Amino acid sequence: MMRSTLRTRTAALGGGLLVLTLVLAACGDDSTAGPGSAGTSPTSSSSGPATTPSPTPASGPHNDADVAFATGMIPHHGQAIFMAELAETRAQDPAVKELAAAIKAAQAPEIAQMSGWLVGWGAEVPDADSMATGMDHDMGSMGGDDSTGLGGMMSADDMTTLENAAGTGFDRMWLTGMVAHHEGAVDMAKAELTKGASPDATSLARAIISAQQAEIRTMTELLAG
Numbered sequence: 403m404m405r406s407t408l409r410t411r412t413a414a415l416g417g418g419l420l421v422l423t424l425v426l427a428a429c430g431d432d433s434t435a436g437p438g439s440a441g442t443s444p445t446s447s448s449s450g451p452a453t454t455p456s457p458t459p460a461s462g463p464h465n466d467a468d469v470a471f472a473t474g475m476i477p478h479h480g481q482a483i484f485m486a487e488l489a490e491t492r493a494q495d496p497a498v499k500e501l502a503a504a505i506k507a508a509q510a511p512e513i514a515q516m517s518g519w520l521v522g523w524g525a526e527v528p529d530a531d532s533m534a535t536g537m538d539h540d541m542g543s544m545g546g547d548d549s550t551g552l553g554g555m556m557s558a559d560d561m562t563t564l565e566n567a568a569g570t571g572f573d574r575m576w577l578t579g580m581v582a583h584h585e586g587a588v589d590m591a592k593a594e595l596t597k598g599a600s601p602d603a604t605s606l607a608r609a610i611i612s613a614q615q616a617e618i619r620t621m622t623e624l625l626a627g
Contacts, residue, residue: 459522460602467597469525471607472516474590478552479509480530482583485556485564489576494569497624498576501617505580508613512606519603536561554586577621584614584621 460468482505489502513530520527536558556564556579564575591607591614598604 458518460519460600462599462601464519464523464600464603465598467594468600468603469520469523471590471594471598471603472520473525473528474552475587475610476513476516476520476528476530477533478555478583478587478590479513480532481534481536481555481561482506482509482580482587483513484531484534484561485576485580485583488565489572492565492568492572493576495573495624498573501620501624502576505617512610515606516603519600534561552586553589554583556583574625577625581618581621581625584618587614588618 486502486506489498493499493502517527533552533555536556560579564572564579567575588611591610594607595604595611598607
């Protein structure tokens with residue numbers, strides 16, 4: 403089931419990135435954009451981004467830290483979206499379903515935005531679904547960090563267990579995993595603020611910190627309740 407869902411999401415996102423590349427190629431290097439100008443409209447598809455906003459290259463200077471931030475955050479967001487989609491049919495608590503929908507709506511456009519930056523910077527765009535079903539077994543479990551710098555990513559075993567869960571058991575496992583996932587994203591965003599040069603990338607990093615810290619508080623309250 404997981405691999406079938408992942409193939410659907412990969413095909414959809416792959417089509418979106420192809421459109422993205424063609425749009426950017428047509429625009430050339432003359433286009434500029436301010437922070438968040440890639441668009442914020444969420445996708446309504448339950449199988450991943452069927453359509454994407456119209457992203458543009460980042461404005462201003464950039465450095466290797468900016469490229470690393472976008473390259474790492476894209477698959478990091480991809481796993482969060484996959485987890486959010488699992489909650490659509492497996493979660494019992496309406497609050498968990500609502501939070502999952504908000505996470506998907508926020509992070510899908512950010513994947514498109516960061517993909518646009520990488521294309522404009524002449525860097526490789528990673529597959530957002532490359533780690534959706536989990537990190538390798540030796541990269542930690544339930545939010546364990548590793549040398550890749552993708553903090554909070556769930557392992558393949560954890561993701562399999564999560565997919566097979568349902569009801570209140572799913573809710574608790576999902577909240578626990580997503581808290582660790584968000585904490586990893588916050589750490590990645592803080593590193594971008596320290597080392598990055600791109601105004602657009604650092605603006606997104608600040609937005610990620612603000613939004614995900616608020617969601618961590620919400621999830622912590624749900625776990626306590």
